[in-house]
Amino acid sequence: MxxxxxxxxxxxxxxxxxVWYFFxxxxxxxxxxxxxxxxxxxxxxxxxxxxxxxxxxxxxxxxCGLLLTIDLGRPERFWHMLIQSNTGWPMFKWWSPMSVGSWxxxxxxxxxxxxxxxxxxxxxxxxxxxxxxxxxxxRTGLTGRLFALGGSLSAFFLGSYTGVLLTASNQPVWANTxxxxxxxxxxxxxxxxxxxxxxxxxLKLDIKESVIEHLEQLDSWAIVLELVMLAIMAxxxxxxxxxxxxxxxxxLIPAFVVPVGLIFPLLVKRWADTRSAVTASIFVLVGGxxxxxxxxxxxxxxxxxxxxxx
Amino acid sequence: xxxxxxxxxxxxxxxxCKACEVACHQWNALPARNGGEVPLSGLSYDNRVALxxxxxxxxxxxxxxxxxxxxxxxxxxxxVCKHCVNAPCLExxxxxxxxxxxxDTVYIQEPVCNGCRDCITACxxxxxxxxxxxxxxxxxxxxxxxxxxxxxxxxxxxxxxRSIEFGxxxxxxxxxxxxxxxxxxxGASEAYLYGADAKILGGLNAFYLLMDPPETYGLPxxxxxxxxxxxxxxxxxxxxxxxxxxxxxxxxxxxxxxxxVAMTEGKGGSSR
Numbered sequence: 001m002x003x004x005x006x007x008x009x010x011x012x013x014x015x016x017x018x019v020w021y022f023f024x025x026x027x028x029x030x031x032x033x034x035x036x037x038x039x040x041x042x043x044x045x046x047x048x049x050x051x052x053x054x055x056x057x058x059x060x061x062x063x064c065g066l067l068l069t070i071d072l073g074r075p076e077r078f079w080h081m082l083i084q085s086n087t088g089w090p091m092f093k094w095w096s097p098m099s100v101g102s103w104x105x106x107x108x109x110x111x112x113x114x115x116x117x118x119x120x121x122x123x124x125x126x127x128x129x130x131x132x133x134x135x136x137x138x139r140t141g142l143t144g145r146l147f148a149l150g151g152s153l154s155a156f157f158l159g160s161y162t163g164v165l166l167t168a169s170n171q172p173v174w175a176n177t178x179x180x181x182x183x184x185x186x187x188x189x190x191x192x193x194x195x196x197x198x199x200x201x202x203l204k205l206d207i208k209e210s211v212i213e214h215l216e217q218l219d220s221w222a223i224v225l226e227l228v229m230l231a232i233m234a235x236x237x238x239x240x241x242x243x244x245x246x247x248x249x250x251x252l253i254p255a256f257v258v259p260v261g262l263i264f265p266l267l268v269k270r271w272a273d274t275r276s277a278v279t280a281s282i283f284v285l286v287g288g289x290x291x292x293x294x295x296x297x298x299x300x301x302x303x304x305x306x307x308x309x310x
Numbered sequence: 311x312x313x314x315x316x317x318x319x320x321x322x323x324x325x326x327c328k329a330c331e332v333a334c335h336q337w338n339a340l341p342a343r344n345g346g347e348v349p350l351s352g353l354s355y356d357n358r359v360a361l362x363x364x365x366x367x368x369x370x371x372x373x374x375x376x377x378x379x380x381x382x383x384x385x386x387x388x389x390v391c392k393h394c395v396n397a398p399c400l401e402x403x404x405x406x407x408x409x410x411x412x413x414d415t416v417y418i419q420e421p422v423c424n425g426c427r428d429c430i431t432a433c434x435x436x437x438x439x440x441x442x443x444x445x446x447x448x449x450x451x452x453x454x455x456x457x458x459x460x461x462x463x464x465x466x467x468x469x470x471x472r473s474i475e476f477g478x479x480x481x482x483x484x485x486x487x488x489x490x491x492x493x494x495x496x497g498a499s500e501a502y503l504y505g506a507d508a509k510i511l512g513g514l515n516a517f518y519l520l521m522d523p524p525e526t527y528g529l530p531x532x533x534x535x536x537x538x539x540x541x542x543x544x545x546x547x548x549x550x551x552x553x554x555x556x557x558x559x560x561x562x563x564x565x566x567x568x569x570x571v572a573m574t575e576g577k578g579g580s581s582r
């Protein structure tokens with residue numbers, strides 16, 4: 001066993017729910033980023049895609065909040081993340097990724113909620129039809145652009161801070177590379193777009209074929225970026241990469257995520273028909289989930305040594 | 311503020327009696343696991359195996375044999391929270407539950423902790439665990455209640471060989487250095503102090519006199535125990551660069567598509 005590994009660690013038990021949070025939070029962030037960027041740089045053709053993203057981002061981030069709360073040992077104390085329980089003042093430590101993340105998640109929750117309500121209003125749901133012109137005006141004006149900018153920043157944060165959180169630790173592998181945040185962000189972008197494409201194809205929404213093709217192209221770029229991030233991460237780990245990617249569950253990254261969750265969808269996208277887009281999106285999503293499960297699980301083999309070694 | 315206090319543990323005089331474990335359990339009213347049933351671990355005389363939510367002291371037994379097994383050496387070490395000067399657990403704790411006391415020790419405020427377990431990822435010594443009953447993080451309190459009342463921590467009080475010594479840090483360090491000098495003088499040149507200087511997390515308020523490399527005792531080397539905040543900025547900068555790459559890529563891509571649409575519409579218009 002590589003002597004660079006610290007075998008004196010304990011298991012934080014960040015398993016099932018946390019992996020789901022990382023995955024669903026990534027989709028919400030990735031989809032929202034694409035929608036906000038489309039609001040900023042796109043045109044009217046992009047609107048149906050933007051609507052899909054805004055419709056899924058807020059419910060997903062709501063589920064994320066629920067998962068995080070349930071995962072706490074004492075869920076009724078979830079608010080201690082934001083408010084000092086003994087003074088009532090805000091609780092904020094800029095040097096603690098979990099503290100900053102709690103505020104970032106809250107900020108993204110507010111942005112995605114406002115976007116969700118805006119889309120509901122524009123679409124005339126919940127008896128809000130009379131406010132529809134106002135919502136459209138707000139969105140297309142300077143306020144809307146500033147809002148999209150702020151929303152995209154909060155989404156970029158949500159997509160990446162989970163990786164920084166893992167890095168800011170003393171767990172083997174997590175603490176030995178500073179590239180997990182960038183990797184998770186690239187994965188968030190690809191899974192977010194994949195979710196948008198999958199929803200459009202499954203629910204037969206009215207997104208133009210040219211827009212879907214454009215999204216597919218963006219997804220391909222995100223996948224390539226993810227592959228580059230993975231390669232850089234492996235290089236940054238040095239000799240530890242053999243341990244990280246050669247033992248279960250980290251082994252899933254070279255054995256499954258790269259060939260099945262990244263390269264296969266890239267190849268499938270070249271077929272460029274309706275069914276291939278759905279297939280590629282499903283594989284991207286599965287790959288995104290397995291990637292997070294594998295990265296989160298990389299210190300697990302050490303934990304088995306921890307007990308035996310003592 | 312009271313003088314910084316600490317533990318100096320001289321592993322060369324530990325006899326593995328486990329009085330420290332018992333005293334810790336008794337004073338802190340820590341429950342027994344499995345209804346008091348102790349399964350045999352097969353690891354020397356160590357059936358507690360590791361620190362846990364209900365074991366805040368743990369005596370490690372390390373048996374070393376020569377290849378032909380004619381010679382043996384038995385190392386013993388009473389492990390505990392190191393009450394680090396730059397404590398990683400305290401640094402990452404998002405609720406402010408983990409605080410530094412007036413004695414310079416690291417303490418978990420139970421009513422504040424919400425069981426997020428970030429402190430467990432941060433601790434390089436595997437000290438902190440979540441209580442199965444209370445569902446919050448648990449570790450050695452350095453007998454904070456005893457210190458406040460001018461008493462010695464229960465483990466140090468119970469240690470019959472003075473392997474665990476309690477006192478002001480400066481005084482303990484001097485005593486430890488004298489002991490290392492004494493051992494070196496007796497020919498035990500391998501004796502050294504672990505955590506007494508600032509190399510590991512700015513110093514450990516519970517430091518050790520060891521006879522083998524830290525890994526032998528299940529302790530991390532200095533390079534493996536770092537403050538978590540060291541990587542926050544480098545990791546954040548890389549995430550920001552990745553964000554910029556995605557944003558710029560989207561900007562270029564949306565712009566190109568707009569131009570293509572405009573060209574297509576232009577061609578369509580001219581052909582009409």
